[in-house]
Amino acid sequence: MATFDVHPAEMQSAAPARRLSQHGRLVLVWLVLATAPFLLPNAYWVSLANLALINLILIASLNLLMGYGGQISLAHAGFFGLGAYASGILNVKYGISPWMGLPAAALVAGLGALLIGIPALRLRGHYLAMATLGWNAILVVFFTQLVDLTGGPNGLLGVAPFSLFGHALDTEMKIFPLVWAVAFLVMLAILHLLRSRVGRAVRAVATNELGAEAVGIDSFRTKLVVFVLSAAMAGVAGSLYVHVNQYASPETFGIAPSIMLLVMVAIGGAGTFFGPVLGAIVYTAVPQVLLDYEDAELMLFGLGMLVVLILFPGGLAGIPAAIARALRRKAS
Amino acid sequence: MSATLLEVTGLTCRFAGVTAVADLSFQVKAGEIKAVIGPNGAGKSTLFNMIAGVTRPSEGAIFLDGARIDPLPTFERARRGIARTFQNLQIFREMTVLENVMVGRHLVGRATTLTAMLRTPAVRAEERTMAEAGMALLERFGLAGRAHQPAGALSFGQMKVLELARALAGAPRLLLLDEPAAGLPHAEADRMAQTIRGLNRDGMSVLLVEHNMRMVMSLSHDILVLNNGRRIAEGSADEVRSHPEVLSAYLGEEVEDA
Amino acid sequence: MQTGSALLQVLVSGIGTGAVYALVALGFNVVFKSTGAMNFAQGEWVVMGGMITALLIGTFSGIGLAVVAAVVLVGVVGLLSERLVVRPLRRPDALVITLVTIGLSILTRSLIMLVLGKKPVGYAGFSGNTTLSLGGVSIQAQTLWIIAITLVFLAVMHAFFERSMLGKALRAAAADREAASIVGVNVQGTILVSFGIAALAGALAGAIVTPLTLASYDQGAMFGFKGFSAAMLGGVGSLPGAVVGGLALGLLEAFGSFYISSDFKDAIAFAVLLLILFARPSGLLGRADIVKV
Numbered sequence: 001m002a003t004f005d006v007h008p009a010e011m012q013s014a015a016p017a018r019r020l021s022q023h024g025r026l027v028l029v030w031l032v033l034a035t036a037p038f039l040l041p042n043a044y045w046v047s048l049a050n051l052a053l054i055n056l057i058l059i060a061s062l063n064l065l066m067g068y069g070g071q072i073s074l075a076h077a078g079f080f081g082l083g084a085y086a087s088g089i090l091n092v093k094y095g096i097s098p099w100m101g102l103p104a105a106a107l108v109a110g111l112g113a114l115l116i117g118i119p120a121l122r123l124r125g126h127y128l129a130m131a132t133l134g135w136n137a138i139l140v141v142f143f144t145q146l147v148d149l150t151g152g153p154n155g156l157l158g159v160a161p162f163s164l165f166g167h168a169l170d171t172e173m174k175i176f177p178l179v180w181a182v183a184f185l186v187m188l189a190i191l192h193l194l195r196s197r198v199g200r201a202v203r204a205v206a207t208n209e210l211g212a213e214a215v216g217i218d219s220f221r222t223k224l225v226v227f228v229l230s231a232a233m234a235g236v237a238g239s240l241y242v243h244v245n246q247y248a249s250p251e252t253f254g255i256a257p258s259i260m261l262l263v264m265v266a267i268g269g270a271g272t273f274f275g276p277v278l279g280a281i282v283y284t285a286v287p288q289v290l291l292d293y294e295d296a297e298l299m300l301f302g303l304g305m306l307v308v309l310i311l312f313p314g315g316l317a318g319i320p321a322a323i324a325r326a327l328r329r330k331a332s
Numbered sequence: 333m334s335a336t337l338l339e340v341t342g343l344t345c346r347f348a349g350v351t352a353v354a355d356l357s358f359q360v361k362a363g364e365i366k367a368v369i370g371p372n373g374a375g376k377s378t379l380f381n382m383i384a385g386v387t388r389p390s391e392g393a394i395f396l397d398g399a400r401i402d403p404l405p406t407f408e409r410a411r412r413g414i415a416r417t418f419q420n421l422q423i424f425r426e427m428t429v430l431e432n433v434m435v436g437r438h439l440v441g442r443a444t445t446l447t448a449m450l451r452t453p454a455v456r457a458e459e460r461t462m463a464e465a466g467m468a469l470l471e472r473f474g475l476a477g478r479a480h481q482p483a484g485a486l487s488f489g490q491m492k493v494l495e496l497a498r499a500l501a502g503a504p505r506l507l508l509l510d511e512p513a514a515g516l517p518h519a520e521a522d523r524m525a526q527t528i529r530g531l532n533r534d535g536m537s538v539l540l541v542e543h544n545m546r547m548v549m550s551l552s553h554d555i556l557v558l559n560n561g562r563r564i565a566e567g568s569a570d571e572v573r574s575h576p577e578v579l580s581a582y583l584g585e586e587v588e589d590a
Numbered sequence: 591m592q593t594g595s596a597l598l599q600v601l602v603s604g605i606g607t608g609a610v611y612a613l614v615a616l617g618f619n620v621v622f623k624s625t626g627a628m629n630f631a632q633g634e635w636v637v638m639g640g641m642i643t644a645l646l647i648g649t650f651s652g653i654g655l656a657v658v659a660a661v662v663l664v665g666v667v668g669l670l671s672e673r674l675v676v677r678p679l680r681r682p683d684a685l686v687i688t689l690v691t692i693g694l695s696i697l698t699r700s701l702i703m704l705v706l707g708k709k710p711v712g713y714a715g716f717s718g719n720t721t722l723s724l725g726g727v728s729i730q731a732q733t734l735w736i737i738a739i740t741l742v743f744l745a746v747m748h749a750f751f752e753r754s755m756l757g758k759a760l761r762a763a764a765a766d767r768e769a770a771s772i773v774g775v776n777v778q779g780t781i782l783v784s785f786g787i788a789a790l791a792g793a794l795a796g797a798i799v800t801p802l803t804l805a806s807y808d809q810g811a812m813f814g815f816k817g818f819s820a821a822m823l824g825g826v827g828s829l830p831g832a833v834v835g836g837l838a839l840g841l842l843e844a845f846g847s848f849y850i851s852s853d854f855k856d857a858i859a860f861a862v863l864l865l866i867l868f869a870r871p872s873g874l875l876g877r878a879d880i881v882k883v
Contacts, residue, residue, distance in 0.1 A: 072685075119868045125684075126628060130822045131867050133815075134860040141857035189449040196448035196455055197434070197441035197462065204424050204435045211422030214384070215502060216410030216439040225445055256811065259630075259692060266689050299704065302697030309690050310678050 022273055026191060029277070030184045037176050046172040048284060050244055053183040054237050056280035059264050061233035063279075064190050066262065067270035068199070069226040070206025072129040074258045075116065078136035079109040079231040081143055081253025083238025085150055088159045088248050093149075098162045098243040102236060109235025110228045112139070117227045121220060136258050143250040155249030162243050175244050182240060186233055191273065202226050267308050269315025278316040334361040336398075337506055337537050338383070343392035345378050345561075352378040354561040356392070360506070365528070365538040367548045369572075370558035371581055376541045377419070377510075379558070383539070384416045384508055385409045396506070411439055415504035417495045419511045419541075425484030429475055432483050432494055433466040436501025440465075466501065473497045473527075489520040496527065507531070509540035513547050525551055549573065557581070595726045600848045601841070606733035606802075608840020609740035613795035614817025615824065615832035616747065617788035623764040623827045624784040626684035630691040631671065632792050633814025634698040638664045639793030640805030641702065644711040653716055661793040668789020671698075672782045695810065702807045710806035719801075732801045739798050743791070744833060751829065760784060764827075792817075819863055839863075 036049050062076045086108035087101030096104075120131035143150050150156055161170040162178060169175045193199045204212040205219045212219050242248045260283065268279025286304070290297035312319055338360040345353040353375040360366045368376050381387040383394060385406035394402040401409055415436075424432050441462060443455045470476040473493050478486065483494060492512065499507060512528065513521040525547045532538055532551075542548050548555060549569045557565040557572055559581040565572050572578055614636055621629040642660040643653075650656040675694050679686055715732035722729050751757040762770040763780040771777045796805060796813070803809075816839065821827075824835025839859065846858045 119864075123867065126622075126826060127822075127867060129628070130818070131864055134819075134864045134867070137815075137860045138857050138864075141854060141860075145854060145857075192451040192455075193445065193448050196443045196451075196459065197438055198443055198445050198448045200427070200431055200435050201438055203427060203431075204438075207424040207426055208422050210386070210418070211424060212435070213406040214410060214416050214418070214422065215436050215498065216407050217435075218405075218407045229445065255815070263689060263692055266685075296700070296704070299697060299700035302693050302695075302700055305693035305696065306675055306690060309686065309693060310675070310680075313679075313681050313686065 022191065025274070026184075026187055029274075030180070030187075033180060037173050043172045046176055048288060050172055050176055050179045052280050052284040053179045054240050054244070055264075055283050056183050056276055057186050057237040057240070058234055058261055059268060059279045059283065060187060060190055060276035061230040061237075062261050063265045063268070063270060063272075063276045064193075064202075064233075065226055065230040066265055067272070067275065068194065068206060069202050069223065069230075071121070071223060071227060072125065072262070073132045073227070073230070074129050074255065074262065075113075075132035075136040075139070076230070076234055076261050077253045077255070077257035078139040079112055079234040080238045080241070080257075081139060081248070081250070082112045082231075083109040083235025084242040084248045084253065085143060085156065085238070086235070087239035088156045088242040089149060091160050091243070092156060092158050098160065098239065101243070102239045105235040105239035106232040107235070109238065110232035113228045113231030114224070117224050121223045121227060133255060133258070136253075136255050140250055140254045143253060150250075153250060155247055156242070157247060159242050159246045159248070161246060170246075179240055179244065182236065186236065194273070198222075198225075263305060267305065267315055269317025272315065272317040275315050275317035282316070334363055336360070337362040337396065338539065339395040339398075340379075340383070341393050341395070343379070343382060343394065344390050345375075345382060345387060346390045352561050353382070353389075353558075356558075356561070356563060358556055358563065358566065360537060360539050361554075362505075362537050363532070363535060364553040365532050365540070365551050366554045366556065367552040368539070368541045368556045368558060369543070369545075369548055370564075373560075374558040374581075375561040376558055378561075380508065380510055380541050384414070410502065410504075413505035414508060415499035415502055415506070416508035417492070417499050417510055417512060419514055421488075421491055421495055423483050423491055423495050423498070426482055428480050429483050429486065429494060430463065430466050430470065430479040432498050433469050433501050434462050436498035437462055437465060439502050469497050469501055489516055492516065492520075492524065493527075496524075500531070505537060507536055507538045509538060509542075511542055512540060513542060513544040521547060596848075598727045599729070600844045602727070602729050602733060604841035604844030605837065606736050606840070607843060608820075608837035609736050610795045610799045610836075611816050611820040611839050612833045612836025613740055613743065613791045614813055615820035615836045616744075616829060617791035617795075618814075618817045618821045619827055619829055619832045620760075620784045620791070621788045622821070623829075624760060624781050625676075625682070625687050627687035627691065628818065629785075629788060630688070630814060631695040631698055632788060632817055633810035633812065634695050634702065635664050635668060635789045635792030636796035636813040636817075637702060637805055637807060637810045638667065638698070638706075639796030640800035641706045641711055641796075641807070642793075643797040643800065644713050644805060645706065647713055653713065657794075657797045660797055661790055664793035665786050665790040667698075668792075669782060669786045671789075672785035676781065676785070677778065695814070699807060699810055702810075706807065708807055710804040712800055712804040715801040716798075730802065732798075736798045736802075739794070743794060747787075747791075747829065756783065819859070823863055823866060 037046050040046050040049065058076065058080055062073065065071050065073055083105035087098060087105040090096040090101050090104055091098060116131065116135040120128055120135070123131055144153050146152075161168050162175065163169060169178060201212065201217045201222050204215075204217060205222045209219045212222075264279035264283045265276065267282055268277070269275030286301060287297070290300055308316065312322055314322060336359045340359070341357045343353055343356045344351065356379065368379060370376055378387060382389050382402075385404065385408070389402055392402070393400055396409070396412055396414065399412075401412060404412075424435065427435070441458055443458055447455050467476060467479060470479055473496070475490065475494060475497065478490070483491065486494060496512070509528070512524050516524060521544060528538060528551060552569060555567065555569060555572045556563060557575070557578050564577045564581060565575040614632060617635070618629055618632050621627065621632070639660055642663055643656050646656040646659050647653060650659065671694055675690055676682065676687055679690065715730065716735045717731040720731040722731055722734070751761060759770070759775045760780045760783060762773070763775050763777045767777050820835040820839040821832055822835065823838050824831030824833065842859050842862055850858060
């Protein structure tokens, strides 16, 4: 019977030549991104760019957990929410600055992950998926029902934006540099992690727990660390989100978004470094593009998803390799 | 004389109404190669898995350098200097050959999650030395040419060598080899035996489970023979070879290359 | 109302809901057994069952025929889904199939929305809107129909898997794919059949529960999730587990919302589910996975 384990599809090698170019590619992409606010036609597009960068943090951190770490989590949007509400509530209720809210969000989300991770990471595959799904569902119930704290179904209102030297970063253009910088730091941190013994341990545990334990890796602790780390990153995204939108509501952090994030990791290319960039673009841009088609939007989205999943098992990031393979087959 | 490195006392393993290993006691001396042999179902794998930490003993104790290790999980035993290979190969197929060996050196590294993310100068230096040490090991085992290929692309024999290299990467004191010759053609099995002998000459202590009698007889300083979970003979190759109980235990069994 | 009869009422309602969940969980488990994947489209088939029955009521003389026609139709949809979406997969491992069913669920829901409309639909119970009074407790006739029909379906399923060649073939393929194909079982075909059965079970659940809840295009996720939870609770992949899990979930919800605040009742159900997962990951009836070194 087929088991429900994640098989990290393509893992990047540690070959020195490739490593430099990945680092270099990251810097290059971010330099190009830096020009976005000046090149994009209007503020609406810049707000999309901000959203895309926040989604990137979410998808990249989930990719770290799923694509490299081999763990299924259906609670990622829930941790996103924990971060958003933590940072937002600290600001609205206690007047705490978003700059303090950001690390607090990471902490709260990380704690939330620890709480569920310790019992749940002993489980595998579909059991872990179910446990994280249940956890997300519980979190949503709390987001919705603790009205005094969270604002309930109507959402948390009146969240202040980030401010620098007394100036509020309350427009899309003004907040872009911060979102741009934080997303870059998260991607860089992930890259550095993967290029270290910790990253190799994570991938080893994902591939083969028995082999990993044999060389001295505490597999449970490794899994827990990645789980908490990825949740903390989602928390950071949450803090950015709540102070950019000055608002948060429970449905952004529910099971459906959690499922979609998982799908985006796969569509971008699980276990690849730049896959999340493609996933974030798809996740952000496609609904916007399809808005014109109204009811058919959903159908086209579903169709598109199926096409990618069936034709490109390595995700969008795997397309160049898939094309290369197809060309080679044609030549032979 | 030679100090006792590994000691097993009264080791018993019972599950599902079957006693796989019963009241077994023996020692592995530092610097020796000890083989565990016996017909199929004799309890060799169970014994091996108990020493490696994969299976919990029902009774008895295991000591490494006089310290009890049987309550410890596998990764703790690795930290104490025990390395092992697997009968069914547990290499990391999607990682490169070099990365497999570098993972073997996991315990030598000092990078933490935080320092790794920050990529401190110490971490950068550690990565360099780990890669160098890994390449050196691969050179020694003739796999350097395939360093950046995925481990899954290697031939079966090469994978066995890789797993051995990975086990050695952490500079262990005791090597547990689980059927190192299994699945290898004669020439490669002989090369494996040579490699093990070379390691032992450099001071490595080895405990191996093996069916290949040629390898066992030529390599081992001491041989432990199991049948039905109990010791039926223990001694040098000559002593074991002519032992009446050993011969009768193997009657009706296909003995490879004896 | 006396406490005794209140309790009985909650019990019956819980069993009724539980029966519906059991059907959904059954469908879920059948696909899981044959592919290892979590079928996210399961809930959409439930919705289709209800909505298509509503559509066909005018066409057929009796509601029974409408239900049968709808269920068969959705069964065909299930077969088509497997053919179009699962069969072409180059590497059909459990995770990819799961992801593909997510896409399938989105596609299915959008088609439901476009073809069957966004308005909730419903119809009268199989015995009209009768409410029976048994021992001082008022029970809706439809609830009894639900329980009865579910029992019949379960009996049919049991006979199918235990007695028929096809059923045994499915079980063989699920237990050991390679061994089954060696003895001549068409493994790909069993996956096709399992999708068909899952769709049938789901559609039936939707058809029999609609008189009580109305059917609407957006209920799929909820049904799927509940069926998923019930399957997990009873032991995923275990067919009797689907029944136990479904009943357990139904009763948990009924008693939870009666005794404890109904606001937090969902959280309570999940919390209990999590506790069971941690205490006994294989569910109430499942068997632990054994890994051989």
